[in-house]
Amino acid sequence: MRNWRACAGMAIALAACASVCAQEKKAGEESNLLAPEDFLNLRGIQDPQFSPDGTRVAFVVSDPLTGQHRTRHIWMYDGKSKAVWQFTYSEKSETSPRWSPDGKQLAFLSSRGEEQQIYAMRVNGGEAAALTKSKSGVQNFAWSPDGKQIAFLAPDAKTEEQKKKEKDKDDSHVADKDERHARLRILDLASKEEKALTKPNWEVKELQWSPQGKSLVVVATDTPESDSETDRMFLVNVADGMMKQLLAPRGGFGDIQIAPAGTAVAFRGCREDGPNPHDLMLLRAGDPAAQNLSGANLDRFVADFHWLPGGAILANALDGFHSRFVVYNPDGSRTDFPTYATNPRQFAASSNGNVVFIGETATEAQELWIWNRKDSPERVTHLNDKWTKHALVKQEVYKYKSFDGVEIEAALLKPADWDGKTKLPLVAYVHGGPTGAWIDSVDSWSQLLAARGFAVFMPNIRGSLGYGHKFVEMNRADWGGGDYKDVMAGVHDLVNRGIADANRLGIAGWSYGGYMSEWAITQTNEFKGAVSGAGMSNLISEFGTESGPAYDEWFWGVPYEKPLGFLNHSPFLYLKNAKTPTLILQGEDDTTDPVGQSLELYRGLKRYGVVSDLVLYPREPHGFQEAKHRADMQKRMVAWLEKYVKDAGQATATGGGK
Numbered sequence: 080m081r082n083w084r085a086c087a088g089m090a091i092a093l094a095a096c097a098s099v100c101a102q103e104k105k106a107g108e109e110s111n112l113l114a115p116e117d118f119l120n121l122r123g124i125q126d127p128q129f130s131p132d133g134t135r136v137a138f139v140v141s142d143p144l145t146g147q148h149r150t151r152h153i154w155m156y157d158g159k160s161k162a163v164w165q166f167t168y169s170e171k172s173e174t175s176p177r178w179s180p181d182g183k184q185l186a187f188l189s190s191r192g193e194e195q196q197i198y199a200m201r202v203n204g205g206e207a208a209a210l211t212k213s214k215s216g217v218q219n220f221a222w223s224p225d226g227k228q229i230a231f232l233a234p235d236a237k238t239e240e241q242k243k244k245e246k247d248k249d250d251s252h253v254a255d256k257d258e259r260h261a262r263l264r265i266l267d268l269a270s271k272e273e274k275a276l277t278k279p280n281w282e283v284k285e286l287q288w289s290p291q292g293k294s295l296v297v298v299a300t301d302t303p304e305s306d307s308e309t310d311r312m313f314l315v316n317v318a319d320g321m322m323k324q325l326l327a328p329r330g331g332f333g334d335i336q337i338a339p340a341g342t343a344v345a346f347r348g349c350r351e352d353g354p355n356p357h358d359l360m361l362l363r364a365g366d367p368a369a370q371n372l373s374g375a376n377l378d379r380f381v382a383d384f385h386w387l388p389g390g391a392i393l394a395n396a397l398d399g400f401h402s403r404f405v406v407y408n409p410d411g412s413r414t415d416f417p418t419y420a421t422n423p424r425q426f427a428a429s430s431n432g433n434v435v436f437i438g439e440t441a442t443e444a445q446e447l448w449i450w451n452r453k454d455s456p457e458r459v460t461h462l463n464d465k466w467t468k469h470a471l472v473k474q475e476v477y478k479y480k481s482f483d484g485v486e487i488e489a490a491l492l493k494p495a496d497w498d499g500k501t502k503l504p505l506v507a508y509v510h511g512g513p514t515g516a517w518i519d520s521v522d523s524w525s526q527l528l529a530a531r532g533f534a535v536f537m538p539n540i541r542g543s544l545g546y547g548h549k550f551v552e553m554n555r556a557d558w559g560g561g562d563y564k565d566v567m568a569g570v571h572d573l574v575n576r577g578i579a580d581a582n583r584l585g586i587a588g589w590s591y592g593g594y595m596s597e598w599a600i601t602q603t604n605e606f607k608g609a610v611s612g613a614g615m616s617n618l619i620s621e622f623g624t625e626s627g628p629a630y631d632e633w634f635w636g637v638p639y640e641k642p643l644g645f646l647n648h649s650p651f652l653y654l655k656n657a658k659t660p661t662l663i664l665q666g667e668d669d670t671t672d673p674v675g676q677s678l679e680l681y682r683g684l685k686r687y688g689v690v691s692d693l694v695l696y697p698r699e700p701h702g703f704q705e706a707k708h709r710a711d712m713q714k715r716m717v718a719w720l721e722k723y724v725k726d727a728g729q730a731t732a733t734g735g736g737k
Contacts (some may be wrong), residue, residue, distance in 0.1 A: 113469055113530040115713035118523040119144040119706050122462045124437045124445045125151075125425060126175060130182045133429030134158050135202075137166065137176035137185055138447060140462060144706045147698070148172075153187055156435075156447060156459055163447075163460050167200070167207065175219070180226040186210065188217060197231060197266075211266060211273070218261050219285070224292040228317075229266045232283050234259035255304035263297060265317060276320035284310065285333060290341040293317055296325065298333060308353075308629050312344070312362070325362065326369060331629070332356050338386055345392055347381055350374055350548045353633035354514055354555075357548055359384055359394055359407070372407050380516075380544040385428040393434065395423050397545040399488050400476050400519045404434075419456055421448060422519050439520050441490075442471040470495065472529040474519060474537075481541075481568040483561070485553075488546070489538035489569055490517055492529040493578070503534040504725040505579035507570050507599075507606075511590035513542035513554055513562065524587065527717050532725060534579055540565035555634050558591075558618075559598040559648045566595065567603070582607070585724035587716065589613055590672055590701065594650070597680055600661055600689075601653035608723030610716050612664040613672045613701055616654075616680035618645040626670040654683035660690035662719040664712050666699030692719075 123141035130136070136156040141149050151172040156163050167173040167187065175188045179199075186199045192209070194216040200207040210229065211217055214236030221230050237245075237259070244250050260282035262275045277283055282303035287296045294316050300309040312326040312335065330349030333356060337344050343363045347356035350371070359373040359381045373381055377396060384394040390409040395402055402422045406414040421438030424445075428434050434450040444463035450456040474490035481487050497503065506528055510517050517537040525535040539545065540562045542554035554562045566586075573579040585608040586596045593614025600609050615621045619638045622628050622645065638645045646652060661684060665677035674695065681693040694715060696708045703709045 113471075113527060115523070115527065115710040115717075117466075117469060118713070119710065121444055121466060121521065123149075124447060124460075124462065127425065127427045127435045127437065127447065128176050128178060129427050129429040129433075129435060130178050130202075131180060131430060132182055133431045133433060136427070136435045136447070136449075137178065138435075139174050139176065140165070144709070147705045149704070153185070158449070161459065163462075173198070177220065177222060179222055180224060186220070186222065186229070188220070190216075197229060210268070215259065221286055221288055223288055224290055227268055228292075229268065230286050230288065230295055230317075231264050231266065232261040232286065233264060234261050235279055258303070260303050263295070263299075263315060276315055276317070277322070285335050287335050287337050287344075289314075289337060290339065296335055296337060296344055298335060306628050307632070312346075328360075328369065330354075330356075330633070332360070334384070336384070336386055338390060339388065340390065342390075345372075345384065345386065347384070354551070354630055357381070357544075357551065359392065361392075373405075374548070376413060377405060378547040383425055385426065387428055388430060388432055393426075393428055395426060395436075397516065397518065399539070399545050400474065400490060400517065402518070416452075421446075421456065421458075423448070423450075423456075441474045441519050441521060443467075444521050471521065471526050476519075479569055479572045481561075482564045485541065485561075485565070487538055487540060487565050487569060489536060490519075491573070491578075492525050492535040492537070494529055494532050494534070497534075502580035502583075503578060504532065504583035504585070504720075504727075505534045505536055505570065505573060506585040506587055506720055506724065507536045507538070507566055509540070509566060509586070509588035509592035509595040510537070510543070511588070511592050512544075513540075513558065513591045514544055514551055515591065516544040518545075523713060524716065527713060528720065531717060531721060533585075533720070534573070536569055536573060536579075538566060538569045556644050557648075558594065558634070559602075559650075563595065563598055563602065566599070567605075570605075581605075583724050583727050585609065585720045587612075587720065591615070593672070596661070597650035598648075600657045600659040601650050602656070604658045606659050606724075607727040608720050609659050609661045610664065610719055611661060611677070611680065612712070612716075613666065613669055614650075614663075614676060614680065615672055616649065616651045616676050616683070618649045620679070621672065621676055624673045624675060651679055651683055654680075654689075655687055657684060657687060657689050660719070660723045661692075662715060663691065663693045664696070664715065665693070666696045666701065666703060666708075668698055669701045671701035690723075 120143040125139040127136050127138040139151050140154045141151050153167040153173050153176045155166045171191045173187045173189045177186045184199045188195055189198050197210045197217050197220050198207040199210050213233045215234040218232045263277045263283045264275050266273050281301050283297050283299040285298040294314050297313050298310050302309045308331050314323045328348050329352040332348040335346045345361050348360040357380050358371050360369040361372050362369040379396040379398050382395045382397050387393050392407045394405050401418050403418045404416040423436040426436035436448050437445050438448040439445045444466050446458050447460040448456040449459050472492045476490050478486050478488050516539050528535050542562055574581045584606050586599050586606045587610035588596050589612035593611040596609045596611040597614045597616055622631050622638050635644045663677045665674050667674050684691040
């Protein structure tokens with residue numbers, strides 16, 4: 080800053096005025112600067128459901144986040160009047176709207192009492208009434224085709240002895256053996272009687288009524304305690320609960336949907352045995368095996384799908400940073416639709432073939448869209464209009480060649496006021512997964528950093544979804560190998576192009592992105608600062624303590640038999656090489672990547688004198704839920720990268736220095 084004390088007379092007066100004006104301008108700019116709290120005001124939209132006649136859509140809207148949990152309510156869109164209104168109001172949340180077959184009632188889940196129950200409310204108004212009285216909470220439900228019954232999933236209630244022990248704090252329990260699992264139950268709406276169709280030792284995860292209403296197709300397992308994928312598909316007779324196995328897929332599967340004529344079941348399944356459902360599968364009645372509809376001819380991750388009238392299937396496929404619709408016709412042919420200005424996410428199809436979907440881009444928050452499958456989609460809600468005051472940075476999607484010639488697609492966010500000449504501080508921002516992907520959607524971390532003068536590099540490295548199954552398989556048993564080299568190749572490309580300042584590089588990510596940050600600081604000292612959110616420092620202890628280890632097993636096997644792969648790709652093994660200042664963010668109730676992973680990382684960094692902070696957030700799972708925690712986490716992330724990356728090597732920003 081200039082030393083105005085050397086000035087005299089009028090110059091002093093002018094300088095004082097200029098200083099005050101500059102301070103006022105800076106304060107005004109900072110007040111308008113995109114802040115973590117701004118993202119708490121975004122409304123999310125989920126689960127659109129057409130009425131039986133296709134004229135209305137019920138959907139779930141998330142309120143701005145305040146306090147410890149985000150509340151959700153059901154809204155309604157009327158296709159004739161184009162009106163949009165909030166349908167349910169309560170202090171608690173309402174989710175999973177499901178129309179009665181005659182379209183006169185809307186059922187939904189709500190925890191207005193002690194436990195989550197099924198409620199029903201007449202579409203034309205009135206009070207919602209609880210249909211179930213479960214003592215353990217309803218997890219999922221579906222109307223029978225005739226509207227006389229509801230099938231639902233709920234565990235058994237706690238016994239009086241269990242309640243007494245809990246009250247007396249004598250509440251030890253035996254892992255696996257004392258767990259209560261969701262059972263398939265039937266509610267008769269006339270008599271209000273309930274009955275369980277599956278045994279207590281089974282766990283049922285999904286249910287779908289057959290069109291005739293005499294049976295249900297379910298996803299269930301009789302070994303819920305297993306750490307392997309043991310789910311199978313069954314046909315359950317409503318009258319007596321008899322179960323017939325339909326299919327035992329290899330790997331995970333789900334999202335079962337029965338054809339309108341009842342002749343087939345469609346679902347998302349694995350190409351072979353994992354790592355997670357990728358393709359659209361079809362099991363025809365009487366066939367011993369399912370047909371892969373999308374694997375050979377589309378080879379893209381199927382994010383959502385629905386049956387259309389006449390027996391065709393409409394699917395939403397992730398294709399790079401964008402998503403698009405495709406139709407699988409009854410004759411086996413495929414019809415492709417163009418990519419639209421907004422990216423379709425979750426969707427539903429009506430009885431007349433119209434489509435409603437949730438659309439978004441990196442600069443436009445979620446809204447509801449209607450599409451007649453002929454013209455361009457039409458936006459029908461304006462729930463996030465107040466958020467448009469924030470000028471978000473558009474993603475620049477491009478491709479580069481990695482170390483072995485593999486083409487990698489990435490998005491680059493640059494500050495809106497960049498002059499095109501000055502070298503920028505760069506943050507390599509790695510997505511979770513590894514079978515995740517960056518997509519064209521609003522992202523808080525990247526926008527906050529771009530608003531503060533950073534370039535943000537978001538690569539879909541090998542292992543990402545949206546580029547075919549072989550691309551997903553490319554980092555099997557190779558975390559920290561080719562995927563890490565993909566990151567570094569992209570960083571060096573931006574340095575060589577004169578966009579990124581080689582002396583002001585940072586890396587950040589959450590989950591697998593946190594792992595990549597941890598791995599990077601043990602392999603190179605090029606990064607001046609790093610942020611690891613809910614990462615993985617020790618893949619052996621991660622396998623032994625995480626929920627759902629079958630995912631990691633697909634990549635590595637099991638550490639009891641093949642420990643070297645886990646060990647050699649664990650960042651903790653190389654922590655003695657680390658020099659990069661590292662911020663560690665971790666929810667204490669995270670079961671996906673448990674808190675021990677961050678504790679192990681922090682202890683190792685302390686041992687070797689690396690500048691590091693470990694910030695623990697009570698009650699938080701893998702994805703943070705509480706408003707103050709989410710804002711605090713993002714503020715710390717920004718501040719850390721500003722201090723150690725943006726403010727490092729300032730002399731080189733315009734080409735000066737060494």
